[in-house]
C-alpha cells in the first residue's frame with residue numbers, strides 16, 4: 001500500500017476531547033455565561049462554521065444539514081447503522097452518498113489518522129484513495145498546558161473552565177476506507193488488524209457527541225431559543241434521541257454547539273415553543289418576541305416541510321413478517337441441516353407456479369403469480385442468498401431487476417449492498433442484449449442491486465460496449481470453458497465456477513428450462529432446498545410449464561411418481577401456499 005502523503009484530519013485539529021463541567025451554575029437567563037463563552041470555541045461549531053449564518057438574528061430557515069426533522073423523521077435503521085459502523089465486524093460497501101449521510105452519525109467514534117493512495121486503479125482507470133481511522137480512544141491522553149499562579153498560559157485574562165481529561169490510548173480498534181471512483185462509486189469500510197473496541201458504543205457516545213446531534217442542537221438555538229429549553233425539547237422522545245447517538249446530550253453540549261452564534265447575536269433568547277406547549281408551563285407568558293412570531297406554524301408542519309430532505313424507503317420496499325421468516329429458517333443456507341456438497345454453494349430451487357404447473361402465460365409474457373406476501377417471501381429468500389440465478393430465456397422475457405427489495409437491504413434502508421444477491425445469468429451464446437436501460441443495470445446504478453455476472457461459452461463474443469457497460473456497473477462476463485456437444489454446461493461446473501467466485505449460496509429462480517433441468521434425476525442431487533409458491537389460479541394451456549418426464553420402476557415395470565420431496569413444510573401466505581422441502585435420497589425415492 002502506497003501511503004504517499006499524510007493529511008491531518010479536521011477532527012484531530014479541532015477536537016480537544018475536553019468537556020465543560022461547571023458552567024451550569026453561573027449562567028445568565030440565556031443559558032450561558034458571556035465571559036466564559038468567549039473563551040471556548042466549540043470544535044463542532046468550527047466544523048460547521050461554513051454552514052452557519054453570520055447574520056445577527058435568529059433564523060427560521062434550516063441552514064444545517066441536520067435539524068430537528070432528522071430527529072423526528074430519522075433515516076431508516078439509524079440505530080442499527082451506528083452499531084454496524086461502530087463494530088465494522090465485516091467489510092461494508094457504501095455508496096458515496098450513503099457514506100456522507102451516515103458518517104456524521106459516527107464521527108464521534110472514528111478519527112481520521114492519515115490518507116494514502118490505494119495501489120493501482122481499476123480497469124477503467126478510476127483512481128482509489130484510502131483513509132485510515134482509529135477509535136477516538138486510541139489517541140494519547142491529553143494534558144492541558146500547565147498553569148502558573150492559577151492563571152492559564154494561553155488565556156491569561158480569561159476565567160478558567162474546569163475540564164475533564166479523558167484517558168486516551170485505551171482502544172486499539174482501527175479501520176480503513178477505500179474510496180473508489182467510477183460509475184458505481186463505492187466506499188469500502190473495513191477493519192485494520194483484529195483489535196476490537198475496548199468499550200461499547202455508549203461509552204464513546206458519553207464522551208463525545210456526533211456532528212448530527214450538535215447540528216440539531218445548534219439549529220434550534222439559532223431560531224432564537226434558550227439552550228436549556230432546546231435540550232428539554234430534544235429529550236422529549238429519548239428513544240429517537242438515543243437512536244441518533246444523543247443519549248448523553250447535556251445542556252452544555254447545546255450551549256457549546258451554539259456558542260459562536262449566541263456571541264454574535266445581540267437579541268434576546270426565548271423558551272422553545274414546544275417546551276412551553278408540551279410542559280404546559282408557559283415560561284414565556286406575556287412575551288411575543290419576533291422569534292415567536294416568526295415560528296407560528298405548528299411543529300408538525302415545520303417538520304413535514306423539512307423532512308423532504310430525508311431519504312424515505314423507496315416506494316417498492318417490501319416487508320416480510322419475522323414470524324414467517326423464522327418458519328423458513330430451517331430451509332435456508334445457514335440452517336443446521338448438512339448440505340449436499342461442501343465444495344459447492346448451497347443451492348435453493350425456487351419458483352412460483354399456478355395450479356396447472358405453469359410459470360407464465362407464455363414464453364414472452366411476464367406473469368405475476370405470487371401474491372404480495374409470497375412475493376415478499378421471495379425477496380426474503382433473495383436476501384438470504386449470495387447469488388440469484390436465471391436462464392437467458394427469463395432475462396429476455398422479463399427484463400427482471402433481480403434485486404432484494406426487503407426493508408433493510410442495501411438501497412432499501414440498509415447499508416451499501418447488504419443483502420443484495422449477485423444476479424447470475426446463464427447465457428452460453430451471449431444473446432441477451434444488456435443495455436443501459438436494462439432494469440438490472442438501473443438498479444445497480446442506483447445502488448439497489450449488484451451488477452450481473454453473465455456466464456457465457458467459449459466462442460460467444462459480446463460486443464465491447466456491452467462488456468464496458470457491465471464492468472461499469474460492477475458486473476462481468478465469465479467464460480465457462482466446459483460446454484458439451486449440445487451446447488450445455490453441466491450444473492456442477494456452473495456451481496463450481498460460482499464457488500470459485502466466493503459465492504456460498506445460490507437461489508435458482510427459473511425459468512422453466514432451468515428448473516426442469518435441475519429437477520432431472522442426474523442434477524437434483526445438487527439441490528439443497530426447494531421452496532415453491534403455489535397460487536390459487538389456472539393459467540391455461542400455452543403457458544411455460546414445470547414438469548418431469550414419466551418415470552418407471554425398472555424392476556417392476558410400473559409407472560411411479562417422478563419425484564417426492566422430503567422434510568416438507570407448507571406455509572400459508574395469504575391466498576398462496578409455500579412448500580419448503582428437500583430432495584429425498586435415491587434409496588428413499590425408489591420406495592415411492
Ligand SMILES: NC(=O)C1=CN([C@@H]2O[C@H](COP(=O)(O)OP(=O)(O)OC[C@H]3O[C@@H](n4cnc5c(N)ncnc54)[C@H](OP(=O)(O)O)[C@@H]3O)[C@@H](O)[C@H]2O)C=CC1
Pocket residue numbers: 350351352353358359360361362363364365366367369390391392393394395397398426427428429431487488489490491509510511512513514515517544
Ligand atoms: N413464475 C416464476 O417463478 C418464474 C417464471 N419465469 C418465466 O419462465 C419463462 C422463461 O423460461 P424459459 O423460456 O424456459 O427460459 P430459461 O430462463 O429457463 O432460460 C433457458 C435458456 O437458458 C440457457 N441455459 C439454461 N440452462 C443451461 C445450461 N445448463 N447450459 C447452458 N445454457 C443453459 C439456454 O440458453 P440458450 O437457448 O441460449 O442455449 C436456455 O435456452 C418466462 O416466461 C419467465 O417469465 C421465470 C422465472 C421464474
Ligand SMILES: Nc1nc(O)c(N)c(N[C@@H]2O[C@H](COP(=O)(O)O)[C@@H](O)[C@H]2O)n1
Pocket residue numbers: 351352366367368369370375378390394395398399400401402403509510533
Ligand atoms: N416468485 C415469483 N413470483 C412470480 O409471480 C413471478 N413472476 C416470479 N418471477 C421471477 O421473478 C423475476 C422478476 O423479478 P424482479 O421483480 O424483476 O426483480 C422474473 O424474472 C422471474 O425470475 N417470481
